Amino acid sequence: MAFPKLILLICGKRKSGKDYITELIHCRLDSSICVVLRLSGPLKEQYAKQHELDYDRLLDATEYKERYRADMIQWGEERRTADPGFFCRQIVQDVSQPVWIVSDARRKSDIDWFRHHYEEQTVIVRVVASEKTRRQRGWQFTEGVDDSQSECGLDDGVNFDWVITNDGQDLELEAQVLRLLTFIHEKLLH
């Protein structure tokens, strides 16, 4: 397993902006320095194969993904119950960059795995947005999803190292992202 200098575990509710902020950070760092890893990647790939679905469309932010979310959650939790590190191990294979952004940490088992293997490098970033903002982005409460571990697993008992507020104020967001980028560069220099 490669040893990174920094791992950002990005977490937050649906439509809070995890992918959006991941890309804001990732696009400002060279691809030789920073890589985006998605715990849902191997899950969606396997699920798409088993159910003859369009894998690429499961990766985007449209209704297509939401249609299968509840079933994917259940499918993924069956694997995590048997082996909590199942998806974590898969996404870190053959990674060589020093900065890893895991854009979709959703459970304590995800955080525990990275803290166990990379205690010094792991930093938890919580993305927050109001329900009003999330609704404007297409979110609506869905039973079996928004009351599940997938969405609520990190609501309590986690000390976030960074909290990024993403409620549509671009300048405020930019200032927060720049502070995080400064932190990343400092980590790279040591």
Ligand SMILES: Nc1ncnc2c1ncn2[C@@H]1O[C@H](COP(=O)(O)OP(=O)(O)OP(=O)(O)O)[C@@H](O)[C@H]1O
């Ligand atoms: N600050 C922002 N300004 C403009 N659009 C935004 C902003 N933040 C998020 N969005 C948009 O809102 C939608 C949801 O954002 P995103 O996909 O990043 O959320 P997410 O937390 O990854 O959601 P999910 O958990 O469903 O994948 C996307 O279409 C994204 O482009």
Ligand SMILES: C[C@@](O)(CCOP(=O)(O)O)CC(=O)O
């Ligand atoms: C099934 C699941 O992986 C879907 C995640 O999709 P996304 O990160 O919201 O694009 C969520 C989960 O693993 O609980």
